[in-house]
Amino acid sequence: MSKQILILPGDGIGPEIMAEAVKVLSVANEKYALNFELVEDVIGGAAIDKHGVPLADETLARARKADAVLLGAVGGPKWDKIERDIRPERGLLKIRSQLGLFGNLRPAILYPQLAEASTLKPEVVSGLDILIVRELTGGIYFGQPRGTETLENGERKAFDTLPYSESEIRRIAKVGFDMARLRGKKLCSVDKANVLASSQLWREIVEEVAKDYPDVALSHMYVDNAAMQLVRAPKQFDVIVTDNMFGDILSDQASMLTGSIGMLPSASLDIDGKGMYEPCHGSAPDIAGQGIANPLATILSVSMMLRYSFSQTAAADAIEQAVSQVLDQGLRTGDIYSEGCNKVGTQAMGDAVVAALRNL
Ligand code: IPM
Ligand code: MG
16 A cells, blocks of 8 residues: 655645755655655745645645654744744644654764864764754643733733643653664753753652663763753763753754754654654745755655665665765755855755766
8 A cells, every 4th residue: 555645745844845856756756666656735924825824734634644754844934923823833833832852863964075164163073963852742841821911901922831731741751762772872851950840850750760770871961060061062962852842852853963054854743753844944935935955954854764764775775875976076055165165056956866876
């Protein structure tokens, strides 16, 4: 039976980078006889324009039915003034939470060809290979109560809530330990346990889960120190496990160690390993429509999808190898460009990956 992949290009550069990722996916589909059927739908601002909401029920139903979801990016200035509850980002948060995609894997790997593109010294980042495991369906992103109220003196006050239950912490901690076990066997749990009650519980539960993983070396770090260590000596990290908001911030930071956020894919998995795959970067409205965005993060998200949702290791490896080859050829989009390289646009980059993949 064929497997269904739901394609959600989204907004801004989303459709441009997705077009290239779909080309690559289609070649892999053929070459490795994957029997994938692609279905496309809208999310974010595109869904607001079409349905009046950032994630229509029918789209959510398609996502539930699909075997995996591939997403571009959402949001843009056109929808910035819309009320908070139906902003484009809400569509993304809703699909994550409705599909139960609590485990967000964000690898930050430095391709040796891009050591020059990092703003950090090559010796600080060369060989970098970190995996950030971010909790994705809890914490301050979803906590209630939240809102704005007017005080007696007429002043407005806004508030959010940062809750974590034991079971939410336990299941993401397990993902962290499982991933560490498959890699360098080092897990760093990042929290703010010196201040936050939710972080104190986080640390307690992570310690508990650690008893089942005696082969993994666990450490704890406060998030402010982790932010500092990530630029001071990033190679000390193997796997980092952290909450929703800290993971959002640290993964953007980690991405710059690798030269560009335009290189980083991500996987968001439910308890059974069903997943949604998306680049870590946003919709970059400032460069949308110009054909200059880097499609590699989305292309690498296809590779993660083949690996994690379909166990198609050979096809996943091949896509990664094809990406590495185009970097070897000196092809660079603007975000990863350095002197002496060949600057190309979104399409040319996608075409080069397709050609490399065909020839493998
Ligand atoms: C990300 C993004 C999203 C997040 C936004 C677009 C809601 O920054 O995937 O990191 O904060 O999770
Ligand atoms: Mg983010």
